[in-house]
Amino acid sequence: MRKQICCDTPSRLVKIGWLSFQPDGSISFGLNDRTFISPRFQVQHSIWNAYNRVGVRYVIPSHPEALHEVQNPHFTFHPAALFQLTGDRSGPKRKNFLFRGIADVGIALQQDGWMPWIRAVSSPLETLPPGGRRDDDIEVNELTISSLTENNSVRIELDFIKPSDALDDPPTNEWHIPWHGVAIRLRTGISSPQIATLSWFHCY
Numbered sequence: 436m437r438k439q440i441c442c443d444t445p446s447r448l449v450k451i452g453w454l455s456f457q458p459d460g461s462i463s464f465g466l467n468d469r470t471f472i473s474p475r476f477q478v479q480h481s482i483w484n485a486y487n488r489v490g491v492r493y494v495i496p497s498h499p500e501a502l503h504e505v506q507n508p509h510f511t512f513h514p515a516a517l518f519q520l521t522g523d524r525s526g527p528k529r530k531n532f533l534f535r536g537i538a539d540v541g542i543a544l545q546q547d548g549w550m551p552w553i554r555a556v557s558s559p560l561e562t563l564p565p566g567g568r569r570d571d572d573i574e575v576n577e578l579t580i581s582s583l584t585e586n587n588s589v590r591i592e593l594d595f596i597k598p599s600d601a602l603d604d605p606p607t608n609e610w611h612i613p614w615h616g617v618a619i620r621l622r623t624g625i626s627s628p629q630i631a632t633l634s635w636f637h638c639y
Contacts, residue, residue, distance in 0.1 A: 438610075440454070442582050463510060493635055553636075
């Protein structure tokens, strides 16, 4: 199952990002935008502490100065506790992980009721292509918000929540998607135009 995050403007439908839900319980997210990283950026957290968790937020802006562009950057949560950010880069290691960490989502939900994951902001809508259709047979649903102008960016927030807390009728511009023992809470909104930014929380 795939969810396409879109923004409907007076002139066209702009595709901002996507969520993919795999049969093994994995959940992936990506932006339909360019992302740049430091050539030295590579982070790994392999220790999980259930009682004294530390929360860290990582931020990657789409600013090209002294940075390397990453094509198709996407996060994947592999149940029960592995998180990865991967992307395609030029050079000898063309496909590599940019971030890898362990975080037990089930325990976090039991203790706190929710767990923050991703915060993303798109480039101004007027700079984004409409986006194409993938050539596969996976069911795609469009999750759409509206903007009266393309001189705006779109904010995306993804959190893990308990499946029992997922609402059938959530507030406007919000979606709750249960999947294999967890649920994703997706919140979207309109912001002033800015450079695309991909950030995430990791609690370990």
